[in-house]
Amino acid sequence: MTGPIHIARINAYSFRSPITEPIKTSFGTMHDRPAVFVRVEDTDGAFGWGEVFANWPSAAAEHRVNLLARDIGPLAFEYPLNHPSELFYALTERTHIVALQSGEWGPFRQVIAGLDIAVWDLFARKSGKTLRRFMNNTAADDVPAYASGIHINEANTLIEKARQIGFTNFKVKVGFNLEVDLTQLHRLFEEKSNDETIAADANQAWDVEDALKFTSQTATVPLAWLEEPIPADSSAYDWRKLNKACPYPLAGGENIVDFRGFEAAMKSALLQVVQPDIIKWGGLTGSLAVGKKALTHGLLYCPHFLGGGIGLQASANLLSAVGGDGLLEVDVNPNPLRDGFGATSSCIGRQGWTCNKDPGLGITLLPEELNTLRTHDAEVS
The missing domain is CATH 3.20.20.120 (Enolase-like C-terminal domain)
Incomplete structure (x- = not known):
């Protein structure tokens, strides 16, 4: 891998799976299982997958997709990356005032975390190594x-x-x-x-x-x-x-x-x-x-x-x-x-x-059986 990578496209997907038995904690109950998955692609067509926290509050999943698409994702295209950690620090600094203004520290941190994971996966995949190696x-x-x-x-x-x-x-x-x-x-x-x-x-x-x-x-x-x-x-x-x-x-x-x-x-x-x-x-x-x-x-x-x-x-x-x-x-x-x-x-x-044997996280596509559980998606490019 030579030279910095440049992010060209970001896709985000929210999902909700019904469950028979609610998941109970001392502070609340989950009546379904949500998730937000993120795919980041660079200008070479290489890609990586990440995940954004969406368990709480109950309406979190769809909100995180919108937050990524409208506020955070577009900023990622501005940074050439020589190391995957660079995006985390750049986006954390860049969004500080907006997160402060809105009081939404958690959602901003969670979306940045998901993008960070995806970029690490992308770098590892391009290197031909598993993420851990x-x-x-x-x-x-x-x-x-x-x-x-x-x-x-x-x-x-x-x-x-x-x-x-x-x-x-x-x-x-x-x-x-x-x-x-x-x-x-x-x-x-x-x-x-x-x-x-x-x-x-x-x-x-x-x-x-x-x-x-x-x-x-x-x-x-x-x-x-x-x-x-x-x-x-x-x-x-x-x-x-x-x-x-x-x-x-x-x-x-x-x-x-x-x-x-x-x-x-x-x-x-x-x-x-x-x-x-x-x-x-x-x-x-x-x-x-x-x-x-x-x-x-x-x-x-x-x-x-x-x-x-x-x-x-x-x-x-x-x-x-x-x-x-x-x-x-x-x-x-x-x-x-x-x-x-x-x-x-x-x-x-x-x-x-x-752990997985294939490069990166070993994940190339989202499982087809999850398609019926998708509630929202967005693409930023």
Whole structure:
């Protein structure tokens, strides 16, 4: 690959898949599974795929497509790129005032993240390497993984299904009813096998006192980690208070949205498990840098993810490139926008998640079966 690349065309597509059982978290319920996929093409006809966060709010998917088409995408044509990270920094700086004016920091960050992933995929594809080997030539082909999206009240059934697929690590959602959460969690630990691990995710459900009550009553339970027990923007004082009392690691990062936030969390050691989400902020540029920094601080790096098939494959390649002992998050609830790119069971084996073998992310076309789920699309050129 010689000389800079020039982006010539961007396509964005929003999708919504109906689901039989709503996905419940402590802060809200998903009644369908949305996704936004982005394709970036350069003047040579080379292309790459990315994904934009669209889970929340409920109307997010179509809005992100419009935001990309009308406000952010046209700016991408102005920058010749010698390295994929250059677009992330250029668009972040260029859109700062508009994002400030509109108060839509999240949507701007999410669209830029999706474009960033697509540009990394494009560069890797042009190099003839898989994305992980483009980022790190010694990256492994497999990464450890854990099953997530498991509501505490449905944990017995969902964990057993995940076991049948091949998972031995699980994360359950708590934060609905403290007493019920505690009862169910203790029962899960009584029934699990010795080679299995269980983490818990409260999705920012509690104040500090409720979080302390939970941790005190699970002091004898070897949780792999407790994720976002209190709001991510709680004061450092509250996080320190909880961290001091917590008998197991604290995790978070999906709602930290800049380098300064991650640097502060890692330097203060308030989080022992660092979890950026590549489609919410940073794309591969930000998350790769955060991952490397987390390892230098001796922290566990486990990228957060709850979306479609493109972002999941990108997260797997990212984790492989960063290295360390972190695990890939794999939602085990039904989602055609994930499984259309390959069933989870086909990627999980004894070594964890097996990454793609073809260049880039290994994705050339969107699966045809997703066409009926498309709600909106746009092209910018």
